Amino acid sequence: MPLVNIKLIPDGITAQQKAKVIAGVTKVMEKVLKKNPAQTIVIIEEVPAENWGAGGEQVTAIRQKAAK
């Protein structure tokens, strides 16, 4: 009964992509760990780019620099 929590910056992720992520990750748990898929829970948490930092900088700032 694994619980999988995925945090990501949404960047236009669609409902269909979410469905594929849920299906794909559940399959990995089943194939590698023999976990019953009925008991795997997957949660996707969408975090705004402004709230995500890498290398000490907001992703919004990193992207603005990259776009220049």
Add this chain to the structure above:
Amino acid sequence: MPLVNIKLIPDGITAQQKAKVIAGVTKVMEKVLKKNPAQTIVIIEEVPAENWGAGGEQVTAIRQKAAK
């Protein structure tokens, strides 16, 4: 000083229900573990049904099938 994090699909949860969840869970910590209620923190995180998967499927899809 327990920290309790509750993730759920909101399904119309009201402010009053949230208050009761916070009070109820804090009381469990006090009664079972003798934890000072003043130091128990409870956080409720609301996750859209589209972002929640069980059995490899989005809850939105599970519910659509169940409604048929």
Add this chain to the structure above:
Amino acid sequence: MPLVNIKLIPDGITAQQKAKVIAGVTKVMEKVLKKNPAQTIVIIEEVPAENWGAGGEQVTAIRQKAAK
């Protein structure tokens, strides 16, 4: 299908107390939110006092001062 994550400093918590916490919290979800208990997951994470900080201090240090 709520997911409840409880982080606490173990302080000698027993298996039986864990069982009571799980039962108690699941009952709160059922009573307040009408959530099917079969689908409530509760996870207890034990954090050493040395790894827990409050008020800018390690709990180990806070307790040493309190014991003096």
Add this chain to the structure above:
Amino acid sequence: MPLVNIKLIPDGITAQQKAKVIAGVTKVMEKVLKKNPAQTIVIIEEVPAENWGAGGEQVTAIRQKAAK
């Protein structure tokens, strides 16, 4: 740059299985969401059966009943 957190009851999971979980989940993120695999982080957290509850019961208790 998704962050994936997987909580599970270890049940004898090997280092090699962990490697396969990490590789498999990272591939799902790349394939479905076009996320650069270099920026995907996967963390596996092992939770003792005694600390995991489902349906209001400890998994240790559920398994003991099932074994009878």
Add this chain to the structure above:
Amino acid sequence: MPLVNIKLIPDGITAQQKAKVIAGVTKVMEKVLKKNPAQTIVIIEEVPAENWGAGGEQVTAIRQKAAK
């Protein structure tokens, strides 16, 4: 490669304050733990006051009482 997750009640937090939190926390990791800042991830999660409980009460209720 530390992952830092900060949950807080937003209370009017600005994008600039978020940037300073990210920079400041990343610097602590570098200075104290010699962690490469390029590999530190910081995520800020904003939780409504209604969903946050302390001492068995919603923060919204605590604040209403304090304001009286």
Add this chain to the structure above:
Amino acid sequence: MPLVNIKLIPDGITAQQKAKVIAGVTKVMEKVLKKNPAQTIVIIEEVPAENWGAGGEQVTAIRQKAAK
């Protein structure tokens, strides 16, 4: 009342370094967000290198390659 959760590979982190991380992060919250330090909680979770993946690979494997 921010809650800060830090996950890291321990790599010989000492109790004193943990104390400095807790103090430093709490100070950032106070300085940038004017949060009362008495209400800031910091939790450090130590994750074995074998359970941490980046770029689709276990950190143990990444380090073995780097050491060659």
